[in-house]
Amino acid sequence: MKLLIIGKTGQLGSMLVKDAESRHDVFAPSKKDLDITDTESFIEKVKYFLPDVVINTAAFHNVLLCETEERNAFMLNCIAVKNMAEISNKFNSWFFSFSTDYVFDGKKREPYIESDIPSPLQIYGLSKLAGEYAALAYSNKSIIIRTCGLYGLEGASSKGGNFVDNRIKESKKKTVIEISNDQTVSPTYAGDLSRGVLQLIEHPAKRSGIFHMVNEGYCTWYEFTKEIFRILDIDVEVVPVDRKGRTGNMKRPLFSALKNEKAAKLGITLPGWREGLFSYLNYNCNSRI
Numbered sequence: 680m681k682l683l684i685i686g687k688t689g690q691l692g693s694m695l696v697k698d699a700e701s702r703h704d705v706f707a708p709s710k711k712d713l714d715i716t717d718t719e720s721f722i723e724k725v726k727y728f729l730p731d732v733v734i735n736t737a738a739f740h741n742v743l744l745c746e747t748e749e750r751n752a753f754m755l756n757c758i759a760v761k762n763m764a765e766i767s768n769k770f771n772s773w774f775f776s777f778s779t780d781y782v783f784d785g786k787k788r789e790p791y792i793e794s795d796i797p798s799p800l801q802i803y804g805l806s807k808l809a810g811e812y813a814a815l816a817y818s819n820k821s822i823i824i825r826t827c828g829l830y831g832l833e834g835a836s837s838k839g840g841n842f843v844d845n846r847i848k849e850s851k852k853k854t855v856i857e858i859s860n861d862q863t864v865s866p867t868y869a870g871d872l873s874r875g876v877l878q879l880i881e882h883p884a885k886r887s888g889i890f891h892m893v894n895e896g897y898c899t900w901y902e903f904t905k906e907i908f909r910i911l912d913i914d915v916e917v918v919p920v921d922r923k924g925r926t927g928n929m930k931r932p933l934f935s936a937l938k939n940e941k942a943a944k945l946g947i948t949l950p951g952w953r954e955g956l957f958s959y960l961n962y963n964c965n966s967r968i
């Protein structure tokens with residue numbers, strides 16, 4: 680298949696390019712060559728490559744900045760997504776884009792499935808939810824994959840690196856580390872997600888709609904941090920703190936674990952979060968930090 684992958688320097692995009700290249704024809708322009716807010720440039724790339732599938736991993740996902748840069752958040756997470764879905768549909772291409780656990784408010788207190796009703800608590804979640812609706816409204820070959828707590832080998836530059844690498848770096852400077860214990864999530868390794876996404880792209884029975892794709896199970900960021908240090912045998916004291924899901928006035932959902940119900944029905948499953956973390960740590964990361 681011909682895959683147009685957007686966001687090749689990112690956590691997910693870089694893994695998708697690497698995993699897809701051996702079995703698909705991949706075209707992955709840089710942000711300089713294709714800014715998703717530039718519709719004409721997108722049309723040009725689609726006309727040139729005629730992809731079977733467009734995969735958009737680009738987003739504005741610095742949750743705090745979204746609060747003050749509302750316009751940018753909606754431009755990237757909704758308007759650009761709507762335009763790409765509409766154009767992809769005109770060229771009869773599938774359109775895949777990514778969304779977030781932050782479309783939920785956390786009140787369910789158990790893992791969310793695809794049919795649960797979203798109710799975002801902040802601009803980021805709202806802009807991503809608007810992007811979901813727009814993509815599904817403007818293309819009948821549109822798939823939105825919601826994921827959670829993503830970490831990968833590259834990218835996350837807008838967030839100053841990924842959670843795992845940052846905790847390891849922190850452990851080199853401190854003997855006691857405070858980590859929030861108030862948010863329950865499904866941390867997801869970009870390598871596992873990339874494999875799941877490609878399985879879905881290749882699946883003959885895929886249908887337009889929303890899919891959840893995360894490493895199975897859930898934990899708090901405190902429990903996740905303890906597991907990072909356990910695997911790497913790092914001796915640091917981790918202290919749980921309760922921030923009540925808040926950073927200033929911005930609210931985060933206290934429970935936003937996801938359940939991969941629809942993908943599982945197609946036979947697509949991801950490993951548990953501990954296995955995902957183990958794979959990531961084995962793959963890389965002592966050498967990089």
Ligand SMILES: NC(=O)c1ccc[n+]([C@@H]2O[C@H](COP(=O)([O-])OP(=O)(O)OC[C@H]3O[C@@H](n4cnc5c(N)ncnc54)[C@H](OP(=O)(O)O)[C@@H]3O)[C@@H](O)[C@H]2O)c1
Nearest residue numbers: 686688689690691714715737738740777826828829834835
């Ligand atoms: N990270 C998480 O914890 C998380 C959680 C849930 C859902 N998600 C969703 O998962 C998806 C992938 O996230 P990620 O962590 O892989 O993102 P990431 O590492 O930040 O990568 C984003 C990629 O998009 C590119 N990009 C940014 N703005 C662009 C623009 N205007 N035009 C074209 N390309 C642009 C970036 O290029 P540069 O590197 O050049 O800026 C980068 O290659 C996103 O939709 C995100 O909302 C992420």
